[in-house]
Amino acid sequence: MDKVQELEQQLQEMILKNKELESQYTSLQSKLSKLSDELLYLRRVLFGRSSERYIKEDPNQLRLDFQGQVQIEEEKLYLQTRLKKNGLDRIATTQSAKKYPVRKPLPEHLERRQEIIEPNPLPPVGSKCIGQEITEVLEYIPGQLYVRQIIRKKYALKEGEGVIIGQLPSLTLPKSNAGASLLAQLLVSKYQDHLPFYRQLEMFKRSGIQLAASTVNDWCSSAIHLLEPLYEHLRKQVLACDYIQIDESTIPVVDKDKPGATRKGYHWLVRSPQENKLFFHYDKGSRGKHVVVELLKDFKGAVQSDGYGVYEMYEKKEGVLLLGCWAHARRKFEQALANDPPRAEYAIKQIQRLYQLERQATENDLTIEQVQTIRKEESYPILRDFEKWIDLNYPQVLPSSKIGTAMSYTYGIYQRLVRYVVDGRYRIDNNLAENAIRPLALGRKNYMFCLNHQAAERTAMIYSLLGTCKICGVNPVVWLTDVLNRISDHSILKLDELLPDKWAQLRQEELSVMTL
Numbered sequence: 001m002d003k004v005q006e007l008e009q010q011l012q013e014m015i016l017k018n019k020e021l022e023s024q025y026t027s028l029q030s031k032l033s034k035l036s037d038e039l040l041y042l043r044r045v046l047f048g049r050s051s052e053r054y055i056k057e058d059p060n061q062l063r064l065d066f067q068g069q070v071q072i073e074e075e076k077l078y079l080q081t082r083l084k085k086n087g088l089d090r091i092a093t094t095q096s097a098k099k100y101p102v103r104k105p106l107p108e109h110l111e112r113r114q115e116i117i118e119p120n121p122l123p124p125v126g127s128k129c130i131g132q133e134i135t136e137v138l139e140y141i142p143g144q145l146y147v148r149q150i151i152r153k154k155y156a157l158k159e160g161e162g163v164i165i166g167q168l169p170s171l172t173l174p175k176s177n178a179g180a181s182l183l184a185q186l187l188v189s190k191y192q193d194h195l196p197f198y199r200q201l202e203m204f205k206r207s208g209i210q211l212a213a214s215t216v217n218d219w220c221s222s223a224i225h226l227l228e229p230l231y232e233h234l235r236k237q238v239l240a241c242d243y244i245q246i247d248e249s250t251i252p253v254v255d256k257d258k259p260g261a262t263r264k265g266y267h268w269l270v271r272s273p274q275e276n277k278l279f280f281h282y283d284k285g286s287r288g289k290h291v292v293v294e295l296l297k298d299f300k301g302a303v304q305s306d307g308y309g310v311y312e313m314y315e316k317k318e319g320v321l322l323l324g325c326w327a328h329a330r331r332k333f334e335q336a337l338a339n340d341p342p343r344a345e346y347a348i349k350q351i352q353r354l355y356q357l358e359r360q361a362t363e364n365d366l367t368i369e370q371v372q373t374i375r376k377e378e379s380y381p382i383l384r385d386f387e388k389w390i391d392l393n394y395p396q397v398l399p400s401s402k403i404g405t406a407m408s409y410t411y412g413i414y415q416r417l418v419r420y421v422v423d424g425r426y427r428i429d430n431n432l433a434e435n436a437i438r439p440l441a442l443g444r445k446n447y448m449f450c451l452n453h454q455a456a457e458r459t460a461m462i463y464s465l466l467g468t469c470k471i472c473g474v475n476p477v478v479w480l481t482d483v484l485n486r487i488s489d490h491s492i493l494k495l496d497e498l499l500p501d502k503w504a505q506l507r508q509e510e511l512s513v514m515t516l
Contacts, residue, residue: 242301324416
């Protein structure tokens, strides 16, 4: 009897051990699958195409055939041409006229500096000029520095009544010798052309001008401080819209508690697609929920974003409609192509159909009402079928796999993703915000970091104004030079006139009056 009990006990132990091994096997299989997915993804990133647009392979595409033609038609034509040139070919061959690229004329608005060249030697006396040949060559003069001398005459009044002098015009930075045009060039070169100040100073040295880096930093900090009221006015205008896009990106900031180290800060971008305006926001580098709460506390309307969790709280807020981004969802499925090709290909194909409808609406220049109608009649049925497909397939995939992650992400925010169909103004994705935030990513690769929170805040201000210039098609150097010259004397009640869109409109009106 004891022997039987002992064997039963051993059997139970073996059963438990077997279950433990099965559990370990399942866990190892899951890890192996996850690592395989990551390896395939990394290989795709390193060696594959970077485009997110998915183009399915044509199954009817011909393979390379090494038993094909010995000589293709182009080679035959080439040999015939060579034989004809050598006088060995007596047979007339037809050849289509070769198309050469046509050189575009240089813009008419550019200054023409004429250089007249007479024949050498000069023609005999009595010759008559019958025309001229004009060759235009585009030349470039590097940026030149010059000194603006403001000379104010003094006059002594008769009979000792005193002295009068011309009034000094308002200077951008009265306690410095930096002019508005120089400040504009420095700021645009750093924050739009991504040239750190030390590179610009090296360029000035080649012109014989030596400027201290600390001096230039102080100049630009003071100039951006002058623009702060304009930045605040821009913020109010963007947040007053009823449809905005929002995104965030990192910015390294020097950590004062750890000398030589930086901490990860965040800039938030808010863009109004309808008004063509945007602003960056910096709140001590935080990406926390409290930043969004403070930023959007009074906002009413539609907010479009990626799937970042802090926005979920607005699902419950009255007057706020959350919109998702199909570009992010598509990206997840694109990353899953190597993991589960059939499912990933199907998902990408359905998303392509949605984007194709958007492209057709743009190409045909449809009205907002027409776009809304097409979306409800054609896009919405695709969205409903896609949701059913995810609901059916998600239980069949490993949640930690790439395809599982893509389905989980998409299904988790599906309500937000489909809401763009309710209004023709809404975009299918958040790409406008992503595109606007790219200069920040390019900039940090060049000037590397911000020295402190105050510097990061100033960076947000200047990126906001220059970014709005870019989407309005305004020359930032011309705009910033004019604004820095005028803002000290400008009425705070008319700040709207200095924002890029209104500024460009008023400038165009002034030019129209001058040409009359």
